[in-house]
Amino acid sequence: MTDTTPLILAATCDLAGKVRGKAFPADQLDKRLTRGVGWVPTNIQITCFDGIGESPFGSVGDLLLRPDPEAEVDLRLPGGGREHWMLGDIVTLAGAPWPFCMRQILREALERLDRLTGFRLNAAFEHEFQLRAGGMPNQGFGRAAFEKERPFLEALMGALKGAGLSPDSIMKEYGPDQFEVVVAPEIGMRAADGAVFLREITRSLASDFGEDATFVPIRDVTSVGNGVHIHFSFVDADGGFRTYDPDGPSGMSEVTGAFAAGILKYLPSIVALTAPSHISYRRLTPHRWSAAFNNLGAQDREASLRICPVTSDTPEKIAGQFNLEYRAADAAACPHLALAAIVHAGCQGVEERLSAPSPTTDDLSELSSGALAARGFERLPETLEAALERFSSDATVRGWFPDGFAPLYLAHKAAEIAHVAEMTVEEACAAYASTY
Numbered sequence: 001m002t003d004t005t006p007l008i009l010a011a012t013c014d015l016a017g018k019v020r021g022k023a024f025p026a027d028q029l030d031k032r033l034t035r036g037v038g039w040v041p042t043n044i045q046i047t048c049f050d051g052i053g054e055s056p057f058g059s060v061g062d063l064l065l066r067p068d069p070e071a072e073v074d075l076r077l078p079g080g081g082r083e084h085w086m087l088g089d090i091v092t093l094a095g096a097p098w099p100f101c102m103r104q105i106l107r108e109a110l111e112r113l114d115r116l117t118g119f120r121l122n123a124a125f126e127h128e129f130q131l132r133a134g135g136m137p138n139q140g141f142g143r144a145a146f147e148k149e150r151p152f153l154e155a156l157m158g159a160l161k162g163a164g165l166s167p168d169s170i171m172k173e174y175g176p177d178q179f180e181v182v183v184a185p186e187i188g189m190r191a192a193d194g195a196v197f198l199r200e201i202t203r204s205l206a207s208d209f210g211e212d213a214t215f216v217p218i219r220d221v222t223s224v225g226n227g228v229h230i231h232f233s234f235v236d237a238d239g240g241f242r243t244y245d246p247d248g249p250s251g252m253s254e255v256t257g258a259f260a261a262g263i264l265k266y267l268p269s270i271v272a273l274t275a276p277s278h279i280s281y282r283r284l285t286p287h288r289w290s291a292a293f294n295n296l297g298a299q300d301r302e303a304s305l306r307i308c309p310v311t312s313d314t315p316e317k318i319a320g321q322f323n324l325e326y327r328a329a330d331a332a333a334c335p336h337l338a339l340a341a342i343v344h345a346g347c348q349g350v351e352e353r354l355s356a357p358s359p360t361t362d363d364l365s366e367l368s369s370g371a372l373a374a375r376g377f378e379r380l381p382e383t384l385e386a387a388l389e390r391f392s393s394d395a396t397v398r399g400w401f402p403d404g405f406a407p408l409y410l411a412h413k414a415a416e417i418a419h420v421a422e423m424t425v426e427e428a429c430a431a432y433a434s435t436y
Contacts (some may be wrong), residue, residue: 001014004207005025005026006025006026006027006082006084007023007024007026007084008023008024008026008032008067008084008085008086009021009022009023009085009086010022010023010024010032010037010065010066010067010085010086010088010217011065011067011085011086011087011088011195012039012065012087012088012090012101012102012103013087013102013335013336014044014046014102014334014410015044015045015102015408015431016046016047016048016153016334016336016412016416017048017276017330017331017332017333017334017335017436018046018048018259018435019085019196019199019200019221020043020046021037021065021085021088021095022037022038022039022065022383024037025097026084027378027408029339032066032067033066033067033069033084034066034089034345035064035066036065036067036088036238036410037063037064037065037066037067038062038063038065038067039062039063039064039065039090039398040057040061040062040063041055041057041060041061041062041063041098042057042058042059042061042101044100044408044412045057045408045411045412045415047384047412047415047416047419048277048332048416048432048436049416049419049420049431049435051094051415051416051418051419052415053066053411053413053414053415053416054411054412054414054415055322055408056404056407056408058166062093063090063091063092063093063098064090064091064093064095065088065089065091066088066089066090066091067086067087067088068086068087068089069086069089070190071085071086071087071193072085072086072385073085073086073163073197073200075162075163075199075201075204075205076162076164077160077205077206077208078155078205078209079203079208081208083204085200087103087193087196089101089103089104090103090104091261097401099329099402099404099405100404101338102334102336102340103189103193103336104403105337105401105405106188106189106192106334106336106337106339106340106343108340109187109191109339109340109341109343109344109347109400110188110343111268112343112347112426113343113346113347114216114342115257115274116347116350116351117234117242118236118237118348119235119236119242120188120189120234120236120237121187121188121191121232121233121234121343122185122186122187122232122233122234122235122237122323123184123185123186123187123188123191123192123231123232123233123339123341124168124182124183124184124185124186124191124194124230124231124232124367125181125191125192125194125195125198125200125228125229125230125231125329125335126180126181126228126229126230126231126325127178127180127181127195127198127199127215127226127228127331128173128175128180128181128215128226128227128228129181129202129213129214129215129246130176130177130178130179130213130214130216130219130226131149131177131179131206131211131212131213132176132177132211132212133176133177133219134177135176135177135259136148137176137178137228139283140172140175141171141172141173141174142172143172144312145172145177146171146172148174150285151209152205152206152209152211153170153179154203155209155427156170156181156201156202156205157170157181159201159205160181160183160197160198163194163197165182165183165184165194165197165198166183166184166196167181167182167183167187167326168182168183168184169181169182170182172178173224174224175223175224175226176220176223178224178226178355179190181198181202183198183233184234185232185323187235189336191335191339192335192336192338193335193336194270194338195228195335196335199215199331199356199366200266202215203377214226214433214436215228215330215331215436216279216284216331216332216429216432216433216436217275217277217280217282217283217330217331217332217432217436218280218283218429219280219281219429219430219433220429221263221279221328221425221429225282225283225288225289225290225330226283226330226331227283227290227327227329227330228325228329228330228333228335228338229325229326229327229329230325230338230339230342231308231323231324231326232251232257232323232324232325232326232342233322233324234253234255234256234321241319241320242255242256242321243256243319243323243414244315244318244319244322244323245320245333246257246315248308249355249356250296250326250358250359251307251318251322252307252356252358254356256324257348257349257354257355257356257357258346258350258352258353258354258356259346259347259349259350259356260296260305260324260346260349260356260357261344261349261354261355261356261357262345262346262347262348262349262352262354263305263326263342263345263346263349264294264295264296264304264305264351264357265294265345265348265349265354266348266349266394266396266397267304267305267328267345267346267380268294268378268380268381268387268390268395269390269391269393269396269397270341270342270345270391270397271284271328271340271380271381271387271390272384272387272388272390272391273330273333273337273338273409274326274328274329274330274333274338274341275328275329275330275333275383275387275390276332276333276341276387276413276430277330277332277384277416278384278416278417278420278428278432279428279429279432280384281381281382281383281384281387281427282331282425283330284328284380284382285382286302286363286364286365287365289301289358290302290326290327290328291303291304291327291380292304292364292365292379292380293364293365293372293377293378293379294303294377294378295359295360295377296357296358296359296360297359297360297365298359299360300359300360300361301327302363303327303359303360303416304326304327304380305324305325305326305327305357306324306325306327307324307325307359308322308324308325309325310322322370324340330382331436332432332436339398340358340400341397344397344400345397346407348396348400359364360377364377371399378385384413384417388410388413391406391409392406392410393409419431
């Protein structure tokens with residue numbers, strides 16, 4: 001029998017929201033935790049379709065991808081296989097942070113939040129995904145379709161727990177072959193790492209069960225889309241909850257209100273980072289229960305930012321449960337970059353001392369652009385190209401990110417757009433479904 005060498009993959013989640021990496025023998029782990037594995041700057045420009053966007057780096061340069069033992073997945077598959085990988089940080093040969101590492105970009109956003117408020121971000125990514133087409137029809141939230149997939153779903157919840165996450169719930173969603181999986185919130189970087197864990201573990205387990213799982217933003221434009229809902233709240237250095245104030249507007253503390261206002265003010269300029277695919281904007285339309293305007297809603301699933309319901313009845317318990325939900329995101333986005341954009345937008349609102357927004361109660365899609373503007377709202381960009389233009393023309397938003405990031409991102413997305421430019425909508429949806 002041929003001997004085998006156990007391998008560990010050092011991995012990064014990149015601009016395309018794809019997990020890529022380089023493996024090393026497991027018995028080299030101690031060395032690799034310090035020295036990492038070799039990486040190449042231009043790898044950041046690999047699109048979700050494996051094209052390469054115009055790169056300022058060309059063939060020049062070397063980096064290191066250093067695995068993080070706090071971001072490890074060691075997955076034993078029911079079929080007998082094993083997957084062992086670690087997310088890591090991209091650093092220079094001298095060990096300094098590489099400015100375009102997605103984890104570093106998030107780290108800097110979280111440090112900004114800490115400097116401004118002394119608070120830490122408590123966040124959770126709620127994911128919708130679909131299995132291979134051809135399942136049971138007429139099963140929106142259906143028990144029968146859930147039971148059909150019970151072995152896979154139970155294995156998924158167990159694997160998420162094994163990866164150090166805290167599974168909360170899972171259900172058959174409304175759409176064909178669609179499911180939603182929810183995990184408990186984590187602090188800061190761990191929340192975004194956990195979103196990567198969830199996506200990759202779901203795909204791996206589905207494959208092991210003979211299924212294909214896709215987190216594509218929308219598989220069929222005549223049906224539902226798959227969103228990523230990012231819940232967040234604040235805790236102080238002692239673990240105290242700082243999101244809720246019973247005397248604040250809509251229950252929001254002063255920081256929460258300003259943070260929410262910042263997100264809404266800059267939402268049209270950051271949606272290119274949180275919903276970054278060509279087909280994302282087929283989902284971000286009115287009456288899809290997604291997001292179409294820069295508005296706050298109270299328990300309203302049409303709002304881009306939602307005040308979530310609480311089930312507790314005492315101020316202390318309400319404070320622990322109270323959170324907001326960002327809904328203009330999908331799984332074409334790198335979780336670290338999406339969360340960084342949200343945190344920076346919120347921090348900008350805190351710095352600008354913006355007033356807390358008021359929840360909307362009417363259907364904004366019925367208002368003219370003039371009527372929307374009079375109330376401080378606007379329709380979100382309706383294409384990726386329009387979203388990228390808003391991002392590139394907003395000097396404040398560009399300034400949140402490292403020098404050179406904006407042209408790098410725009411070139412990356414230009415290559416992706418070129419790949420699907422001649423496709424029909426159906427062909428583009430299928431292409432994205434195969435890669436996400």
